[in-house]
Amino acid sequence: MMKKTALFFIVVSLFFSFISMASAYETIPFRNGGSIEGVVEYAGATVPKDPMLTLSSETEYCGQKMPAKKYLIKERKVKNAVVYLVGIKAGKAIPGETVTVTNVKCEFVPHVAVGFKGGKIIMKTDDPVFHTLDVHVSISGKELYHVALPEKGSSATKTISGKGLLELSCYVHPWQRAYVSVFDHPYAVVTDEKGKFAIKDIPPGIYTVEAWHEALGAKSIAGVNVESGKTSTIKVEYAEEKKSE
DSSP: OHHHHHHHHHHHHHHHHHHHHHHSOEEOOOSSOEEEEEEEEEOSSSOOOOOEEEOSSOHHHHOSEEEOOSOOEETTEESSOEEEEESOOEESOOOOOOEEEEEETTEEESSEEEEETTOEEEEEEOSSSOEEEEEEESTTOOEEEEEEEOSTTOEEEEEOOSOEEEEEEOSSSTTOEEEEEEESSSOEEEOOTTSEEEEEEEOSEEEEEEEEETTTEEEEEEEEEEOTTOEEEEEEEEOSOOOOO
16 A cells, blocks of 8 residues: 555656646757847826935935836837746747846846846945845745845845746835846847837747736737748837736
């Protein structure tokens, strides 16, 4: 009986290991992939304006006010939207790029970034004041860890072991926020100041493209056809600000 029970658990364990392996992203050889390019726009009636933040400390060095950078919308083009493919299982290799987030005048630079599972995140400061960097799972979620950055030039490096959205904050300066969206595949980018993005070297197929923005939420476009050696052009439109729950 004990042998049968042990065998059962081995089979179950192997089964779930297989499922996990089967669902993981795989690097495959392919040539002449396609691309998806486009722009993220705000199409609502009134374009939201970026609020100003009042600083409660370090005002001699960092100033008394700064823009929140929650909305960076110019001529209806949306900066800092994360655009990515949903559910892709195979393609080019995941880049080994390191994400660097720096304290500059009491704000995080960049405000929004893309990272990749298994890569590194460097947290550092260029400010001559004490900072912390607190990393949370999702917005206002559970704290993963925090590091102290006590002086200019201080830094810490961590390995990104999971995937999903990370919110970065500073316990000492509560107005500071930044976001790193972590993926287990390489097909994710951040829009530039003109709202533009380009996702390249995609195996031919039909894909769902999703955009995420800290204030505007998520938007999906299904059925985007990628052909070998060609570029598909799309437009992601936000009609209104995401409603607070």
